[in-house]
Amino acid sequence: MAGLLLHNARLVLPGVDAQASLPWGALLIQDRHIAAILQSPAEIEAARGTTEAVDLEGQVLMPGLVSAHSHSYSTAARGTENSLPLEPWALYTVALGRALGDEAFRLAVLLTAAEMLRGGITGCIDHFAYAGRAELAFAAHGETGMRVALAPMLHDTPDHDLLGIALPDALRRRVEGPPRPGPAEMDALFRRLHRDWHGRDGRLLLLLGPNAPQRCSPALWTLWRNLARELDLGAHTHLLETRAQAGIGRRLFKDGVVGAMAAEGLLNERLSVAHGIWTAPNERALLAEHGVTVVHNPISNLVLGSGVLPMADYRRRGMRIALGSDGSNSGGRHDLFEVMRLAMTLPRPGIDDPADWPNAAEALGWATEGGARAMGLAGKTGRIATGYAADLTVLDLRGAARAPLVENLVSVVHYGGPDCVHAVMVGGAWVYRDGKVLGFDEDKARDRFAAVRAEILETAKPELETADEAAPYFAGLAGKAATKG
Numbered sequence: 001m002a003g004l005l006l007h008n009a010r011l012v013l014p015g016v017d018a019q020a021s022l023p024w025g026a027l028l029i030q031d032r033h034i035a036a037i038l039q040s041p042a043e044i045e046a047a048r049g050t051t052e053a054v055d056l057e058g059q060v061l062m063p064g065l066v067s068a069h070s071h072s073y074s075t076a077a078r079g080t081e082n083s084l085p086l087e088p089w090a091l092y093t094v095a096l097g098r099a100l101g102d103e104a105f106r107l108a109v110l111l112t113a114a115e116m117l118r119g120g121i122t123g124c125i126d127h128f129a130y131a132g133r134a135e136l137a138f139a140a141h142g143e144t145g146m147r148v149a150l151a152p153m154l155h156d157t158p159d160h161d162l163l164g165i166a167l168p169d170a171l172r173r174r175v176e177g178p179p180r181p182g183p184a185e186m187d188a189l190f191r192r193l194h195r196d197w198h199g200r201d202g203r204l205l206l207l208l209g210p211n212a213p214q215r216c217s218p219a220l221w222t223l224w225r226n227l228a229r230e231l232d233l234g235a236h237t238h239l240l241e242t243r244a245q246a247g248i249g250r251r252l253f254k255d256g257v258v259g260a261m262a263a264e265g266l267l268n269e270r271l272s273v274a275h276g277i278w279t280a281p282n283e284r285a286l287l288a289e290h291g292v293t294v295v296h297n298p299i300s301n302l303v304l305g306s307g308v309l310p311m312a313d314y315r316r317r318g319m320r321i322a323l324g325s326d327g328s329n330s331g332g333r334h335d336l337f338e339v340m341r342l343a344m345t346l347p348r349p350g351i352d353d354p355a356d357w358p359n360a361a362e363a364l365g366w367a368t369e370g371g372a373r374a375m376g377l378a379g380k381t382g383r384i385a386t387g388y389a390a391d392l393t394v395l396d397l398r399g400a401a402r403a404p405l406v407e408n409l410v411s412v413v414h415y416g417g418p419d420c421v422h423a424v425m426v427g428g429a430w431v432y433r434d435g436k437v438l439g440f441d442e443d444k445a446r447d448r449f450a451a452v453r454a455e456i457l458e459t460a461k462p463e464l465e466t467a468d469e470a471a472p473y474f475a476g477l478a479g480k481a482a483t484k485g
């Protein structure tokens with residue numbers, strides 16, 4: 001019996017009672033997958049005799065976490081959060097993004113992966129704003145060992161047009177920057193990415209990544225629909241993140257932006273939408289009915305003052321939920337434990353019956369199976385079950401900050417954090433172990449980033465000045481959009 005036996009651990013199995021002690025047992029890993037879950041001492045002893053075994057005494061084996069909404073490039077913009085709402089904030093993140101060269105993009109992917117792996121995250125959706133560098137991003141993700149769905153962005157309609165903000169011509173040209181690739185170029189790019197990268201190493205996946213429906217012209221909506229069908233691809237998009245966007249949606253589309261997506265046949269189980277805070281009731285009904293996954297990014301939503309997800313209503317409607325850490329310059333750390341806790345507790349004050357509060361088991365489901373579904377991997381990863389990919393996180397809860405009275409799911413979700421992640425496996429291969437990222441040289445990536453950051457800031461200077469000049473035009477947006485809508 002060739003393979004790897006992970007034994008003597010507490011197992012986070014599907015459907016466990018959040019408060020009951022986690023069951024003890026072992027996993028047999030073969031051919032990148034969980035081949036068997038062993039819970040009887042005799043079976044485990046027999047397996048130990050025939051295969052390589054790792055003793056995880058005192059540790060917890062859980063399914064790897066998934067950040068179903070992130071932007072890798074923003075890791076190169078840590079420390080630039082500026083206490084502005086999304087629309088003016090975006091001027092600055094775009095300015096910084098444009099200042100990044102190829103090496104900075106690669107380093108941002110590697111440092112994002114290092115942070116995620118150290119936080120027990122085995123998979124992510126990278127909603128990637130610079131589609132022209134998608135091949136570079138795929139190559140960097142390939143180095144890390146993580147499971148990644150890259151969603152290169154489609155967009156051609158700037159927010160100032162959507163919001164009716166009249167920028168002076170010269171400023172407008174500077175804000176808009178160099179012309180974007182047109183639909184024909186994007187069509188060719190996606191076909192090339194699909195041919196060269198989709199499914200590579202069994203770990204890399206391509207998704208269509210409309211920036212947001214309203215930021216796409218009718219030609220890009222057509223491209224989205226056609227590529228989804230012809231290349232058989234899922235999609236990931238921002239949706240109704242701010243109140244101003246809700247105003248735009250109502251103004252542009254008779255039945256709101258979600259109604260328009262439904263009419264175009266773009267709502268389905270292979271679509272995930274990040275944020276979804278400002279949906280109208282009819283839009284919520286459509287999303288739930290079509291099995292769309294809403295990716296909740298509670299930290300980013302609070303940092304940018306965007307709002308609070310109507311989670312209680314979404315749960316009543318049976319909405320599929322996943323969790324995201326979003327960009328490093330809006331969501332802070334890629335810490336899915338923190339995201340789980342916030343997602344689980346934010347709705348509680350609005351739900352009268354505590355029996356109906358989201359609990360640790362539900363939050364973990366959002367952060368694992370929910371995320372796997374958003375990546376297009378429902379039934380393939382996201383839980384410890386036979387036949388699922390061996391995407392696993394090993395936690396050590398024995399430190400003074402935990403040392404739980406009961407080793408259960410509550411201990412994992414309420415107290416867990418990157419500092420108790422001991423090891424991470426993706427597709428049966430260790431990618432983080434004993435304090436070391438194994439796929440690439442993390443120290444070198446960090447040192448190179450430190451060496452290039454002064455140059456990034458220098459390059460970004462004129463773009464940041466443009467953002468400073470444009471930001472006042474975006475002041476008081478929510479009010480403006482509301483009166484126009």
Ligand SMILES: [Zn+2]
Nearest residue numbers: 238274326327
């Ligand atoms: Zn985002």
